[in-house]
Amino acid sequence: MSSNLKWAILGSAGMLGQDFIKALPNAEGFDRDEFDITNLNSVRKILVDFDVVVNCAAWTAVDEAEENEETAHAINGVGPKNVAIICSEIGARMVQISTDYVFSGNADQPYQVDDSTGPKSAYGRTKLAGEIAVKAELPESHFIVRTAWLYGEHGPNFVKTMQSLEKSKATVSVVDDQLGQPTWTADLVEQVLKMIELNVPAGIYHATASGQTSWFEFAKRIFKEIGADPNRVLPTTSDAFVRPAPRPAYSVLSHDKWALVGMKPIRNWDDALSDAFEAGAFSAS
Numbered sequence: 001m002s003s004n005l006k007w008a009i010l011g012s013a014g015m016l017g018q019d020f021i022k023a024l025p026n027a028e029g030f031d032r033d034e035f036d037i038t039n040l041n042s043v044r045k046i047l048v049d050f051d052v053v054v055n056c057a058a059w060t061a062v063d064e065a066e067e068n069e070e071t072a073h074a075i076n077g078v079g080p081k082n083v084a085i086i087c088s089e090i091g092a093r094m095v096q097i098s099t100d101y102v103f104s105g106n107a108d109q110p111y112q113v114d115d116s117t118g119p120k121s122a123y124g125r126t127k128l129a130g131e132i133a134v135k136a137e138l139p140e141s142h143f144i145v146r147t148a149w150l151y152g153e154h155g156p157n158f159v160k161t162m163q164s165l166e167k168s169k170a171t172v173s174v175v176d177d178q179l180g181q182p183t184w185t186a187d188l189v190e191q192v193l194k195m196i197e198l199n200v201p202a203g204i205y206h207a208t209a210s211g212q213t214s215w216f217e218f219a220k221r222i223f224k225e226i227g228a229d230p231n232r233v234l235p236t237t238s239d240a241f242v243r244p245a246p247r248p249a250y251s252v253l254s255h256d257k258w259a260l261v262g263m264k265p266i267r268n269w270d271d272a273l274s275d276a277f278e279a280g281a282f283s284a285s
Helices: 015-023 040-046 068-090 122-137 160-166 185-198 216-227 256-261 271-278
Strands: 007-010 026-029 052-054 093-099 142-148 170-174 203-206 233-236 266-268
Touching: 007 015, 015 026, 015 185, 015 203, 026 040, 026 271, 052 068, 068 093, 093 122, 093 185, 093 233, 122 142, 160 170, 160 216, 170 185, 170 216, 203 256, 216 233, 266 271
Parallel strands: 007 026, 007 052, 052 093, 093 142, 142 203, 170 233
Antiparallel strands: none
């Protein structure tokens, strides 16, 4: 069982990292005040005896990465390579959390795990560099888990933003031309734990919620959940919200691979959102 393994969670103070720690009380968590992921010796000092290392540590400020790509690359590209090198030394399996941004976002059908990548942003390029490095260093024991549109109890995210805007604005404009799969961090953690418990083959996996929606429809669904009028959410386009980093227009990831390894994909995003509120991850008011 996964609970009997020795787990290390890197980036343990982040939104996803905190949910891993909650699900694995005996895991050891490490955050940036305890080690420097860009320094191999710093990583070596903390990873001395583990069975599974989950790397949630990342530069996630997508827009800021456009002007700080070298620093973002050090964290998202060199960092995972360092972790993979040490995992190879100690014989640990490594879970590398990655992103839909490694794709161009121009597709019209769900991205398969082996589809060609083509990131359009600095963030996407640096995360792809991390994937490539991990595969090279740990060919037989890497688990690259691509996810997207994460929300959870901890840290800033879209659900909390919508809750805040609902209280402060009469109407909220949200883009309706970007499609993706809102994914609850608790569901992602559960999927990763199951992967390790079942000892699935090394490789790339797409761990996003089932179904798809737009940010606009997602926002309306959040308003409904908190008892607000969904009609206060108004549709707009990406052109109205120009940002330094381009956002993928299409971020739907295929879940076909799960059946091949004897697992079910993560449940539908709509059901998960209801459960997230019911579980107390967010206040309903």
